[in-house]
Amino acid sequence: MNKRKYEDALNTLDKTFQSTNAIKPAKSGTTRKSKMPDELERRVNWFSMTHKLQSRKRQSAKEISDTTTRSDLFGFEKFIERLQTFSLRTYTSKPAELSPPAVALKGWQHDNGHRNRIVCTKCKQGLIVDFSATQPSNTYSKQLTSAHAASCPWRYQYCPDSMYRIQELYLPPSLAANSVAERARRIDSIIPFHIQINHPLSGAQVDTLLRSLPEPRPSKESSILALYGWEHKPTALPSETLLVSQLDCAVVSLKSDKSVDVVRNHRFYAPQLTPSFQGSSTSGAEALYDKITRRGRKKQLEESFVLDSISRQAVVKNIRGLLLGHHS
Numbered sequence: 600m601n602k603r604k605y606e607d608a609l610n611t612l613d614k615t616f617q618s619t620n621a622i623k624p625a626k627s628g629t630t631r632k633s634k635m636p637d638e639l640e641r642r643v644n645w646f647s648m649t650h651k652l653q654s655r656k657r658q659s660a661k662e663i664s665d666t667t668t669r670s671d672l673f674g675f676e677k678f679i680e681r682l683q684t685f686s687l688r689t690y691t692s693k694p695a696e697l698s699p700p701a702v703a704l705k706g707w708q709h710d711n712g713h714r715n716r717i718v719c720t721k722c723k724q725g726l727i728v729d730f731s732a733t734q735p736s737n738t739y740s741k742q743l744t745s746a747h748a749a750s751c752p753w754r755y756q757y758c759p760d761s762m763y764r765i766q767e768l769y770l771p772p773s774l775a776a777n778s779v780a781e782r783a784r785r786i787d788s789i790i791p792f793h794i795q796i797n798h799p800l801s802g803a804q805v806d807t808l809l810r811s812l813p814e815p816r817p818s819k820e821s822s823i824l825a826l827y828g829w830e831h832k833p834t835a836l837p838s839e840t841l842l843v844s845q846l847d848c849a850v851v852s853l854k855s856d857k858s859v860d861v862v863r864n865h866r867f868y869a870p871q872l873t874p875s876f877q878g879s880s881t882s883g884a885e886a887l888y889d890k891i892t893r894r895g896r897k898k899q900l901e902e903s904f905v906l907d908s909i910s911r912q913a914v915v916k917n918i919r920g921l922l923l924g925h926h927s
């Protein structure tokens with residue numbers, strides 16, 4: 600009687616479930632390669648290189664020489680290298696348009712020998728960005744282009760603002776979750792004591808975050824630290840335990856009796872704290888949370904769907920048994 604209907608319903612359920620599974624990113628390297636634009640692929644490579652020390656060690660001579668080609672002058676790795684030269688002690692309080700990432704996007708790095716001086720590694724020109732000299736900031740903003748030598752490529756081109764962004768935001772949700780979880784597990788495996796943290800997430804948000812990370816699930820504290828871009832940094836001193844945030848070069852020394860503020864220990868220009876894209880009211884860390892937990896919610900749906908279809912199958916089996924019993 601209703602047997603056909605039940606079977607049809609089950610088939611539909613199976614098909615739907617299979618197709619939601621099929622959305623998962625392909626694991627094959629070649630498929631990913633063909634889908635990813637060059638720049639994105641370079642960034643993901645850089646990301647895994649800096650986040651997995653082992654693969655950094657394995658970096659071949661060819662890969663190193665590849666980073667010196669002309670197109671890489673405007674690339675992500677070189678941008679990060681320039682950004683890492685800035686010290687807030689010698690490059691003092693600047694508005695956003697003259698912040699270290701803003702000037703590094705236009706080819707400048709900090710000349711650490713001189714207070715507030717920036718320098719171009721390509722044309723060797725320098726510029727002192729000093730507000731005590733009463734110049735308004737828009738004068739400096741123009742000079743970020745005009746102070747390069749006439750022959751310097753930075754006069755005609757610069758890196759897009761989008762380059763200074765949490766790299767995990769460029770990954771598919773499941774890869775972003777894996778990356779955060781990996782960073783968190785590494786903290787768990789190395790830090791010998793319970794880390795105390797201050798963070799802005801609600802209890803419910805923390806639960807959702809933890810549910811969204813893949814197994815084996817890292818600790819709550821490490822997961823929140825990792826969401827906010829913190830990772831363990833190996834040091835020469837065994838007594839010292841450092842966490843760093845790669846993108847704003849912030850460093851925090853971990854102590855068992857002192858808590859880490861996942862927000863306030865960042866530098867003011869960290870992409871975790873600033874809008875995730877121009878004009879957005881969502882910070883980078885919030886955008887990453889949304890990305891990862893959307894995946895978590897989807898996974899939850901899938902899980903409940905599996906349970907649902909299993910119990911449906913049991914029900915249908917029982918009904919089928921009853922029907923057959925009646926007929927025989």
Ligand SMILES: [Zn+2]
Nearest residue numbers: 719722747751
């Ligand atoms: Zn230049």
